[in-house]
Amino acid sequence: MTFLAPLLRLPEKTLQVLGRAMxxxxxxxxxxxxxxxxxxxHLEVARILIAVMVSESTTTGVERLPHFAALPLKAKSNQNTTFxxxxxxxxxxxxxxxxxTWYVEIDIGMSEAKIGTQLWEEGFGHEEHVFGLDFDDEDFKLASDDYPLPYLCSIQRKSLIHGSTLKAISRRVFADGEVN
Known part of the structure; x- marks a missing residue:
């Protein structure tokens, strides 16, 4: 996983510890x-990136990963998928x-993730897919002991990976259509 260090501009040691924990x-x-x-x-690389995005601490990133990875698509559609x-x-x-050119964004406090197209692209309409808890959904029932936003705090924390970085990661990891 250390090959991701220069692409994400993170210390190799951080990714070594994250890899071991994962x-x-x-x-x-x-x-x-x-x-x-x-x-x-592809799924394992997505998990690594989610863990990096949700915390600066490798331990906390791995602890938060199941929550953010499992966020459902909010759209009313036939798609039943997770982030x-x-x-x-x-x-x-x-x-x-x-x-x-797509981006991936996670709002940690609101337990929400987005995958969308860059707004400045010509020739394509903007597209955005939002993943999170849908409090307006009739099927959403909150148990008395559950708190739907476990990472909510007074400081808004967001993490974003731009399309150019995602492209570089995909090219490096999955060169020649084969997972490296």
Whole structure:
């Protein structure tokens, strides 16, 4: 995972610790070494990026990962997907040469994530997919002990990865259509 360090501008040590923690809880698989080493899947790279985005602490990032990865798509549509699955699909599209420039944003306090197109692109309409809890949904029932926004605080915290970085990650990790 240290190959992501220059792309994300993070210390290699941070990603080494994150990788170890994610392997321990089986969010990322590991097997073999060298040429026989496990190749990351699109879903595993999405999980790594989500963990990095939701906290500056590797331990906290891994603890928060299940919550943010499982955020459902808010749109009323036939799609029944989660944020991690949609993020993995986006990485796959970039690896396959997707022409549009997308961004990924997480609002930690509001437990909300967005995948959208850059607004300044010409020739394409703006598109945005929002993942989170839909408090207006008739099916949303809040149990008395549950608090739907576990990371809400007085300071708004957001994390964003621009399309150029997502493209660079996809090209580096999934070169030649094969997961490295």
């Amino acid at each position: 392997r321990e809880v089986e969010y990322v698989h590991s097997s073999g070494r060298g040429r026989n080493a496990h190749r990351l899947t 991690e699955v949609a993020f993995a699909h986006l990485l796959k599209r970039y690896a396959e040469g997707e022409a549009r």
